[in-house]
Amino acid sequence: MLQNQTPQPSQTCQPQDAREAERLVQLAKSESLGDGGVRTSQILSEALSADPCHHEAQVLQERLHQMFVPRWHFPMLADKARNRAYAQAIAAKVRPGDVVLDIGCGAGLTAMLAARAGAKHVYTCEQQPLIAAAAARVIAENGLSGRITVIPKWSHDIVVGEDMPEQADVVISEIVDTVLLGEGALATLTHAMAALAKPGARAVPERGRLMAQPVESGKLADLWRPQKAEGFDLSAFHRFARVAQLTPNDLETCGMRSLGPATELFQFDFTRPDIDPARTTGDLVCAAPGTVHAVFVSFEMDLAPGIQVANDLQSGGHWGRTAFLLDRPLPAKTGAQLRVTAQHDASQLSLSVHGLAPRAGAADSAGLWMTRAWKGGYSLQVRDGLGPDEAAVWAPAHTKGPDHQAPSFH
Structure with a gap:
């Protein structure tokens, strides 16, 4: 059982620090999340620098991270068999001097594997700003900033000649869910192989x-x-x-x-x-x-x-x-x-x-069973004059684009 204890001097905050932390927390709560949580995260970090024990700042920061950084990132990064397979495949596919496009940067692991395999330069894209900033830091701490560029964009928005100087020789991705389709891999790779990759470009996976x-x-x-x-x-x-x-x-x-x-x-x-x-x-x-x-x-x-x-x-x-x-x-x-x-x-x-x-x-049919329909991409429509199995159909609903999609179940 935890006992009530008097904080040691090194653990206490000065009154002005506590007041500053509270001011910053209130500011964070009023901040828009339209930038993907970047500004709010910065403000909460400042609040915790002023008062590391501020309860509400800790809770809000954790809630923010759970909202914008899907939890499956962490067991994925800990999956040694998956990491080894990607490392071996990238080493087999990437040749010295290659330009590599890595779609879905995450923590930057596959981009760093491509750089280690000999790529001339790796362009890795990540549309979530908090994740993109963290990946850039991981890459810098591993001494690879000169060979890897993090593009904080959705791959469909990348422009060759602006975001990357030339088309890619190799396209790397790990943007699949439990049934391959749910993270939009087909549409993303169809665009990437046609617009962002050289003719005959290699891909991981194949x-x-x-x-x-x-x-x-x-x-x-x-x-x-x-x-x-x-x-x-x-x-x-x-x-x-x-x-x-x-x-x-x-x-x-x-x-x-x-x-x-x-x-x-x-x-x-x-x-x-x-x-x-x-x-x-x-x-x-x-x-x-x-x-x-x-x-x-x-x-x-x-x-x-x-x-x-x-x-x-x-x-x-x-x-x-x-x-x-x-x-x-x-x-x-x-x-x-x-x-x-x-x-x-x-x-x-x-x-x-x-x-x-x-x-x-x-x-x-014993029933039409649709995966991921609850995530906002489809709505149930009923057509009159048809049998019960034919009347209910799933039809695309109006969405606000990829930045507004719910996080996938990896």
Whole structure:
């Protein structure tokens, strides 16, 4: 138990320091966040310099950092397997004298790996000003400011001849979420490879694949769709939990059992990307008997020949996982086939489950399950005169541009 203690002289603040800290905190609270929190962060830092123990300044600073610096940055930077794979791939792709474009600077790690691999110069872009400023400091502290330029812009706003003197020989990125699409990788890389890179430019990663497989996990169902609590039936609430976004700890806790091999849904070529939508219908084979609780979707990315990262059931690492929950668990025998339809556009993935037995003609969907729809990119629209499964469609909503998008689940 903490005891009330009298602060030592070195821990106390002079009255004028405390008053100055309070004045700065009030100023920070009135400051606009339109600059990405830069000015507010500076003011709060000054307040804490005056009074390191100022409670409200500490709370506001932490709230500001959580708002503008997504928490997944930290386990990502601690992911040794991911870091090693990127280091090896960048060393294999970057040649002495190359100009490198690094999209999504973060803490500056991949930019510094490119410089270490021999790049003539690395241009790394980061649209969040607080992160961009911190990355510039990291790069400077590692003695690489002369070879790496941090561009505090969204990559779509970069102008060759102004922000970087020439097009890039290599484009590096790590802007994927749990199903590759959610951070806008396809649109970003389509623009970058066409406008910011030389013809035939190399890319890290090179390719990606989305895979799906049936899984059994009573613990997953209990976690996301508990039937009862204190004797009360909760099933009417389950419609809000169709897509399970899982942390690595959730994955371990749920102990998902694969009922069949992972089947490819889509392939993406990041060296020649496009934003064309695609749709596929196919069968996921159950190689073992069990109860299908969900369809588990994962990715594989080829960073360079022979160097791969993934977020499948067997992989470790920091990436989250995605499972599409069935409305009702389905008992399945060995050899049973679960028919699904998957669709994607430039940034979203949906999955429909049709049941175990294939049906002739258009199958009745067990539900349209759309990832990331709650983040503001899509709104639910209903068209009159159509059947219940056809009437509800997800349509793009009006947004204010990329700077106003919610942070992604990495």
